[in-house]
Every structure is written in structure tokens, then in C-alpha cells.
Amino acid sequence: MKSSIWLAVAFTTLGGVAFAEETRHADAHEHGHGTFQMVIEDDHAVIEIAVPAFDIIGFEHTPSTTAQRDAMADAAAALSRPNTLFAMPAAAGCAIGQIEIGFGATGGHRHEHGDQDEHEEHADDNHGKDDHEKDEETHSEVKAFYLLACKKTEALNRIEFGYFDAFPEAEELDVVILSAAGQSAGEVDRDNKVFEIE
Amino acid sequence: MSNSEHALSIRGTAFAWEGGFGLEIAAFDLHARERVLLLGPSGGGKSTFLNLVAGITTPSRGQIDVLGTDIAQLRGSRVDRFRVDSFGIIFQMFNLMPWLSAIDNVLVPLRFSRLRRSRTGDARAEASRLLGALGIEKTLFDQRAGTLSVGQQQRVAAARALIGGPGIILADEPTSALDRANARAFLDLLFAELEAAKAALLMVSHDETLADAFDRVVRLDDIARVTGNPEGSAAA
Amino acid sequence: MSLMRLALLSLWNRRLTAILTILGIALSVTLFLSVEKLRTGARESFANTISGTDLIVGARAGDVQLLLYSVFRIGNATNNITWESYQDIAARREVDWIVPISLGDSHRGYRVVGTTPGFFEHYRYRRDTELRFAAGTTLDDLFDTVIGADVAKALGYAVGDRIVVSHGTGRGSEAGHDDKPFRVTGILARTGTPVDRAVYVGLEAIEAIHVDWQGGGRVEGLRIPVERVRNMDLTPKTVTAALVGLKSRITTFRFQRFVNEYDAEPLTAILPGVALSNLWSLVGVAERALSAVSLMVIVTALLGLVTTLLASLEERRREMAILRANGASPRTISVLLTAESGLIALAGALLGLAFLYGLLFTLQPLLDSRFGLYLKIDAPDLQDCTILGIVVLAGIAAGFIPAWRAYRRSLADGMSIRS
Ligand SMILES: Nc1ncnc2c1ncn2[C@@H]1O[C@H](COP(=O)(O)OP(=O)(O)OP(=O)(O)O)[C@@H](O)[C@H]1O
Ligand SMILES: [Mg+2]
Numbered sequence: 138m139k140s141s142i143w144l145a146v147a148f149t150t151l152g153g154v155a156f157a158e159e160t161r162h163a164d165a166h167e168h169g170h171g172t173f174q175m176v177i178e179d180d181h182a183v184i185e186i187a188v189p190a191f192d193i194i195g196f197e198h199t200p201s202t203t204a205q206r207d208a209m210a211d212a213a214a215a216l217s218r219p220n221t222l223f224a225m226p227a228a229a230g231c232a233i234g235q236i237e238i239g240f241g242a243t244g245g246h247r248h249e250h251g252d253q254d255e256h257e258e259h260a261d262d263n264h265g266k267d268d269h270e271k272d273e274e275t276h277s278e279v280k281a282f283y284l285l286a287c288k289k290t291e292a293l294n295r296i297e298f299g300y301f302d303a304f305p306e307a308e309e310l311d312v313v314i315l316s317a318a319g320q321s322a323g324e325v326d327r328d329n330k331v332f333e334i335e
Numbered sequence: 336m337s338n339s340e341h342a343l344s345i346r347g348t349a350f351a352w353e354g355g356f357g358l359e360i361a362a363f364d365l366h367a368r369e370r371v372l373l374l375g376p377s378g379g380g381k382s383t384f385l386n387l388v389a390g391i392t393t394p395s396r397g398q399i400d401v402l403g404t405d406i407a408q409l410r411g412s413r414v415d416r417f418r419v420d421s422f423g424i425i426f427q428m429f430n431l432m433p434w435l436s437a438i439d440n441v442l443v444p445l446r447f448s449r450l451r452r453s454r455t456g457d458a459r460a461e462a463s464r465l466l467g468a469l470g471i472e473k474t475l476f477d478q479r480a481g482t483l484s485v486g487q488q489q490r491v492a493a494a495r496a497l498i499g500g501p502g503i504i505l506a507d508e509p510t511s512a513l514d515r516a517n518a519r520a521f522l523d524l525l526f527a528e529l530e531a532a533k534a535a536l537l538m539v540s541h542d543e544t545l546a547d548a549f550d551r552v553v554r555l556d557d558i559a560r561v562t563g564n565p566e567g568s569a570a571a
Numbered sequence: 572m573s574l575m576r577l578a579l580l581s582l583w584n585r586r587l588t589a590i591l592t593i594l595g596i597a598l599s600v601t602l603f604l605s606v607e608k609l610r611t612g613a614r615e616s617f618a619n620t621i622s623g624t625d626l627i628v629g630a631r632a633g634d635v636q637l638l639l640y641s642v643f644r645i646g647n648a649t650n651n652i653t654w655e656s657y658q659d660i661a662a663r664r665e666v667d668w669i670v671p672i673s674l675g676d677s678h679r680g681y682r683v684v685g686t687t688p689g690f691f692e693h694y695r696y697r698r699d700t701e702l703r704f705a706a707g708t709t710l711d712d713l714f715d716t717v718i719g720a721d722v723a724k725a726l727g728y729a730v731g732d733r734i735v736v737s738h739g740t741g742r743g744s745e746a747g748h749d750d751k752p753f754r755v756t757g758i759l760a761r762t763g764t765p766v767d768r769a770v771y772v773g774l775e776a777i778e779a780i781h782v783d784w785q786g787g788g789r790v791e792g793l794r795i796p797v798e799r800v801r802n803m804d805l806t807p808k809t810v811t812a813a814l815v816g817l818k819s820r821i822t823t824f825r826f827q828r829f830v831n832e833y834d835a836e837p838l839t840a841i842l843p844g845v846a847l848s849n850l851w852s853l854v855g856v857a858e859r860a861l862s863a864v865s866l867m868v869i870v871t872a873l874l875g876l877v878t879t880l881l882a883s884l885e886e887r888r889r890e891m892a893i894l895r896a897n898g899a900s901p902r903t904i905s906v907l908l909t910a911e912s913g914l915i916a917l918a919g920a921l922l923g924l925a926f927l928y929g930l931l932f933t934l935q936p937l938l939d940s941r942f943g944l945y946l947k948i949d950a951p952d953l954q955d956c957t958i959l960g961i962v963v964l965a966g967i968a969a970g971f972i973p974a975w976r977a978y979r980r981s982l983a984d985g986m987s988i989r990s
Contacts, residue, residue, distance in 0.1 A: 315823055317820075320843065322845040323848060412901065412902060415901075418898060419898025420898075430893070432893055434583070434584030435580060443893075447897055447903070495897070
């Protein structure tokens with residue numbers, strides 16, 4: 138199938154949700170600020186977001202309490218609904234083909250599967266919200282990768298970021314969209330949730 | 336309510352300007368179709384009196400009964416409506432809107448009085464007729480009012496007062512700009528129209544020689560007492 | 572006689588002040604709208620400078636800086652890319668095409684760009700528009716040159732002319748490579764982009780004109796004749812930047828990462844669209860300030876309207892009183908004043924719009940030819956209409972102030988004007 142080949146290409150090229158590579162957004166870890174990258178080609182769209190974990194789950198250490206684990210599960214559930222987070226025009230007829238969600242520390246290389254409680258536990262107990270800045274090592278990032286199959290990509294002219302409603306800690310996303318029409322870039326935030334693709 | 340013979344009936348009315356000059360009128364009547372000449376010295380309060388009658392100013396007490404309605408009790412835009420329905424007014428000066436043509440000036444009351452509009456057939460024809468009857472030449476009808484002589488303006492104002500047949504005409508020295516002979520002629524024309532319209536006339540003048548043309552002559556001193564003004568009280 | 576006619580006649584009576592007020596509003600509206608038009612036009616022609624290029628690669632630099640020197644030819648590169656790195660990048664399998672750009676020379680004030688014929692093939696502007704030759708053809712011989720439309724027009728060049736390229740980018744530093752003249756083989760059609768203001772030669776030609784130069788000065792006594800130069804190895808040692816097109820858009824971010832992390836040499840790859848919007852957001856501050864100023868001008872004009880109306884109210888007390896005495900209610904008077912103010916604003920807005928189109932029609936060719944700023948002339952858009960609507964509404968609102976004063980004023984007040 139064409140789409141599966143395509144998916145394979147997308148995965149190898151984007152590197153899935155690997156954290157090993159240094160990326161621009163990883164350089165500037167700033168709570169509330171994440172990146173949203175989307176590439177539209179042929180009848181597919183690939184979205185990759187990279188956001189400080191704080192924006193999504195409210196903390197950046199390995200979850201230790203039940204409440205924290207619940208928060209993580211909730212976040213994962215919310216992240217699995219891209220049509221709510223990044224609402225696109227119905228006319229584009231986009232269907233979700235693949236979703237990958239990863240929680241991990243910037244700089245480290247690990248995939249989160251909820252089974253890493255032992256790991257780095259010492260750092261977590263007295264880890265308040267306020268001393269994140271000092272504690273570089275425990276910064277972690279959430280990455281999500283979505284593959285959409287669209288009937289009519291030309292109709293993809295705007296995205297409404299329900300993302301900000303889903304994640305109250307999120308403040309801003311740097312948006313880059315590459316499509317046949319060209320490259321567009323900008324910011325969306327809480328007050329300005331709609332990105333118009335030129 | 337009031338006697339239908341009365342076009343105007345004033346009882347126990349008082350009014351005072353902010354400056355202090357005031358009038359107290361115990362009683363004054365104007366009968367239907369009656370022509371009354373109101374005489375008085377300059378500054379005596381004649382214009383003040385007419386303002387009160389026309390509802391331009393509101394008395395502090397008493398009643399001013401105009402064709403069965405106490406104008407002192409009317410509020411807001413109802414006074415304006417009632418005034419234009421009942422009165423044709425010729426002011427002492429600055430009667431017309433200078434940038435309107437003579438004929439448009441005459442038509443102004445019809446714009447605001449449905450009553451007077453309904454009594455007029457073809458408005459422009461009637462306005463032209465009135466202007467003609469009051470001795471304005473046809474060529475002047477469409478001329479801007481500001482370019483007319485003062486006497487001509489007063490006659491246009493008279494036509495405006497008469498159009499649509501209001502019950503009472505108030506005229507504040509309409510002949511002040513005319514010589515005696517012309518004043519007479521003007522009065523004759525005015526009276527002829529009054530006759531046709533069955534209207535009463537209350538006219539202010541200090542020209543006593545006109546008195547014989549009127550049904551009745553009233554001196555302001557006889558009907559009104561001046562208050563709050565040293566000059567006025569000295570005269571009283 | 573309708574109220575509207577009354578309002579119009581009254582206005583006509585005061586036509587001098589009315590016309591001046593209308594003019595004030597019209598000019599401010601024109602100012603605002605034309606600033607908006609320039610703003611969007613500038614933004615558009617700015618964003619239209621380059622398209623179809625997926626990435627631009629240069630030496631390590633900020634993305635705006637790299638964009639400025641490689642595309643807008645503003646400023647200079649701090650460093651070049653070695654030919655080896657260029658080859659390395661070109662060999663990547665994601666790469667569909669790559670076009671080198673070598674800067675550093677000039678011709679009578681215009682930048683000389685060393686590149687390959689691929690440039691004319693792959694460079695796109697204004698939504699995927701290709702470069703077109705107005706005359707002649709692309710580069711072929713070592714000493715061929717293609718010139719931009721502005722260069723041809725300003726210097727009066729035609730295909731076949733011989734020109735001399737000088738070293739350095741200084742204006743008129745003609746003590747140059749006069750022994751190796753270039754032949755104009757092609758003239759590009761106008762694009763309204765910096766492409767029009769450059770002279771294009773082959774990458775090897777850049778090497779060729781520098782073979783007898785060293786360290787920025789001509790080596791004494793060393794004059795290598797053209798024929799010998801042709802036989803020399805003219806492989807460039809460096810290029811300034813490279814435009815890259817990828818086979819698949821999907822690989823863009825990965826390719827960018829590859830370049831940015833290239834070990835052998837510090838390099839930067841930028842997404843031109845992203846860099847353009849970053850650059851525009853810098854310019855955007857000034858742009859918004861300009862808008863704000865022209866908005867203030869509109870506000871000032873509307874204040875002028877209120878002032879005029881209030882002043883005229885004084886001279887019109889008698890007029891109001893006559894209307895009142897003849898049955899006009901205070902409300903009618905207010906409506907009359909408000910209508911008048913609204914009419915003035917409407918006339919101002921429409922006249923302003925007319926001025927705008929007049930300006931557009933007269934200035935459009937000039938802006939296009941002098942500044943490469945192409946303004947489309949089309950029907951007023953929603954934003955224009957909104958502004959005009961706001962002006963009219965504000966005009967009506969401005970009428971409320973005198974209307975309120977007239978409303979409050981007693982009839983007797985108007986009647987007792989004595990002069
Ligand atoms: N708008 C006003 N505000 C305050 N005082 C006023 C006003 N109009 C008139 N007056 C005062 O009322 C008094 C009478 O004035 P009015 O105009 O009624 O006299 P008049 O009899 O009509 O005089 P004339 O024959 O000269 O027209 C004067 O003392 C005048 O100062
Ligand atoms: Mg008087």
C-alpha cells in the first residue's frame with residue numbers, strides 16, 4: 138500500500154519520537170512554550186509536536202504518586218485526540234492514520250511507558266514546581282507524532298488549536314507548516330488559537 | 336373644559352426669566368376669530384408674554400388653556416407638536432431659515448404638523464397662493480430667504496404662520512420694518528387670510544395707529560404685573 | 572420636505588466648513604487605507620521574494636541574517652561554505668536539486684552572483700512563479716552573464732553587450748577585472764524581487780576572474796590571458812550559500828537537522844518561509860506603529876468633525892429655534908445633527924476611498940518600477956469596508972455630542988438671540 142510505504146518513510150525521516158537528537162526546541166526549554174510542525178504532502182499530513190512535559194501534565198519528573206500517574210494517563214488520552222487538539226476543516230477529510238506519543242527527558246533517550254518509576258526516583262520527592270529552572274536534568278519533554286490521511290489537502294487552510302483548552306498549562310506553540318503552497322510559520326497562543334495557513 | 340368661544344384663556348399664571356424679569360397674569364382671554372392688539376413699552380415683556388402663550392417657555396404656575404388644552408401641562412415633544420398644530424407664529428426678528436427658499440420656509444410647519452398638512456391640499460400651491468396673497472412676487476418664491484428684504488421676510492413668515500390654518504396666529508411686531516402705508520396694506524392682506532382660515536390673532540405692536548383695525552386693544556400693563564425688575568415695577 | 576433634504580440644505584449653506592471637514596476626514600481615510608495597502612503589499616511582495624526553495628544552507632548564522640544576504644543580498648556573509656561541504660550536502664539522497672550562490676563581486680553597484688544555470692530553473696517567486704528570460708538565454712560559456720531586469724534597464728544593456736565585473740561589492744570600484752569581459756547572454760524578465768538587481772555569472776567564472784588576484788589585490792605582473800584561464804581548473808573553493816530543493820517535503824526537518832549538526836563545518840540551514848516570517852515580525856513593529864499613527868490621524872479628523880459641529884451649533888441656535896417653534900421636537904433636532912455628522916463622515920469616507928484609488932492608479936507603476944512593490948488594485952476588501960464603516964459610525968457618534976447639547980438647550984434660549 139502506498140500509505141504504508143509512506144508511513145515508513147515518515148518514520149525513518151522524522152525519527153519517530155526519538156529524543157536523542159538535539160532539536161531547536163530542546164535548546165530552549167521554556168515552560169508553556171512548545172513547537173508544532175506539520176508537513177502536508179500529497180494526501181498526507183504529518184504533525185509533530187514537542188512540548189515541555191509541564192505544559193501537558195503539570196510536572197516534569199517521573200510520576201511517583203497515583204495522582205501523577207493518572208495525570209499522565211489523562212494527558213496521553215488527550216494527546217490521542219488530534220482532531221480536538223488541532224482541529225482542521227472538515228472539508229479536508231483528514232483521518233488519523235497513526236499516533237505516537239512519547240514522554241522523556243531532554244537529552245536522555247528513553248521512551249515512557251509508565252514503568253520507569255524506579256528510575257530517577259530520588260530527584261522527584263521534593264521536587265516543587267518552582268525549582269525547575271535550577272534542576273536542568275529533570276526537564277522533560279513530550280513529543281507526539283501524528284500521521285493523517287486527508288482526502289483534500291488543499292482544504293487544509295486553518296487549524297484551530299483546541300490544544301490550549303485541553304492543557305491549561307500550555308501557553309504558546311511555535312507553528313511551522315510546510316505544504317505545496319509554501320512554508321508558513323507563526324505562533325498560536327491562548328488568545329489566538331487559530332492559525333491560518335496561507 | 337373651557338369655553339369653546341375661547342381660543343386662549345390664561346388664569347393665574349406667573350413666569351420669570353433667570354435674570355429676574357417676570358410677569359404675573361391674573362387673567363387673559365382671546366376669543367375665537369378675535370383680533371387683539373397688544374401694546375406696551377419696549378422691554379415691557381410683550382415678547383416674553385407671547386413666548387409663554389406659545390409654550391416656548393413654561394410658566395411656574397397657573398394655566399394657559401389653548402383651544403381646550405392646558406399647554407403648561409404638556410411635556411417633551413408634545414409641546415412642540417401642539418404648538419405647531421395650534422399656532423402660527425411670526426417672530427419679531429430672524430424669522431426664516433436664510434438658506435431655504437421663501438417657499439420652503441413656508442412649508443416648514445407642514446413637515447412637523449400632520450394636522451396642518453391634512454388641512455392643506457397641494458402644499459406648494461397653497462404656499463404659493465399665500466405668498467402671492469401677501470404680496471410676494473412670484474420671482475422671489477424660490478429665492479433664498481436670506482436675500483429677501485426684512486419686510487419681505489416678515490410677509491413670508493406670515494405666510495408660514497397661516498399655512499394649514501392654525502387656530503391662533505401670534506405675531507410679534509410683524510410690521511416693524513414697514514412704513515405706515517405698507518403696514519396697513521400688510522394688515523389688510525393678513526386679515527383677509529385670517530378671515531378665510533377662521534383664525535384668531537394676537538399681535539404685538541407699539542404702533543398705536545393700527546389700533547382701529549383690531550377688535551380689541553390690550554395694554555400689557557392692564558393684564559400683567561411685572562415682577563423682579565426695578566424698571567418694570569417703576570412703570571407699574 | 573424631508574428631514575434629509577433639510578440636513579443637506581443646511582450643510583450646503585455651510586459648505587465651506589463642511590467641505591474642509593469632509594476633506595480632512597477623506598485625507599485621513601486615504602492615509603490610513605494607503606498605509607494598509609502598502610503594508611499588505613510590502614508584506615506580500617516580501618513573502619513572495621522566494622518560494623519553492625525548501626532550505627537555504629549557509630555558514631553558521633542567524634536565520635534572518637542568512638536570509639538577508641542570500642536572498643535579499645543585504646549585508647555580507649561572515650563566512651563561506653567549503654566546496655567539500657557543499658558537495659557533501661549535494662550528495663544527500665533527499666536532495667532533488669541544489670543551486671550554489673557565490674557573492675562578493677559587483678558590477679557598477681549591482682551584486683554579482685556566481686551560480687549555476689540551475690538557478691534560473693529552480694528559483695521561484697510569487698507563489699511558484701518561474702524566472703523567465705525577457706531576452707536571450709541562460710549561461711553557457713565561462714564568460715557568459717545573465718542580468719536582472721533592473722540592471723538591464725538602469726544600465727541600458729542588451730543581449731550581446733560586453734561588461735566588466737569588478738572585485739568587491741563597493742559601488743563603482745571599477746579598477747577591476749577589465750581584462751576578462753563578460754558577454755550578456757540573457758536578460759531576466761521583471762520579478763519585483765532582488766533577482767532583478769543582480770548580475771549572474773557561472774560559479775567557475777567567479778574563480779576565473781580571481782585567478783590572477785590574491786588577498787584582494789592584483790598580483791603584480793601576473794596577467795593570465797583569457798585563453799589560458801579557460802584551461803585551468805576552475806573548481807570553486809567555497810560558495811556563499813546554497814538553495815536546496817528536496818525530493819519530499821517530509822524530509823525537510825530531518826535534512827535541516829543534518830545540516831545544523833554537520834560535524835566538519837558549522838553550517839546553518841534555514842526554512843526560507845520561516846525566516847521570512849521571523850524577519851517580518853521584526854519589521855512588523857514598525858509596520859504596526861505606522862498603522863497606529865494613521866489611525867490616530869483618523870481620530871484627529873473625527874475630533875475635528877466634532878469641533879466643527881459644535882462650533883456650527885453656536886451659529887445655528889436660531890435655526891434650531893425656528894425649527895423647534897415650527898414643531899420640530901428636540902429629538903428631531905438631534906437626529907438632524909446626527910444625520911449631518913454622519914453624512915459628513917460618509918462623504919469623507921467615500922471621498923477618501925476615491926482618493927485611494929486615484930493614488931493607486933497613478934502611483935502603482937512607479938511603485939512597481941522604482942521599489943519592486945507591486946500593489947494589486949482590487950475592490951475594497953472586508954477590512955477596508957470595516958474601516959469605512961467605523962469612520963461613518965464614529966461620525967454618527969460624533970454627532971451625538973452636539974445633538975445632546977442641542978437637545979438640552981431650551982427653545983427659549985434659541986429664541987432670545989438678539990443679534
Ligand atoms: N432669554 C431671556 N433671558 C433673560 N431675560 C430675558 C430674556 N428675554 C427677555 N428677557 C428680559 O425680559 C424683559 C422683557 O423683554 P421682552 O423681550 O419681553 O420685551 P418686549 O416687550 O418684547 O420689548 P420690545 O418691544 O423691545 O421687543 C427684558 O428686561 C429682558 O431683559
Ligand atoms: Mg419684543
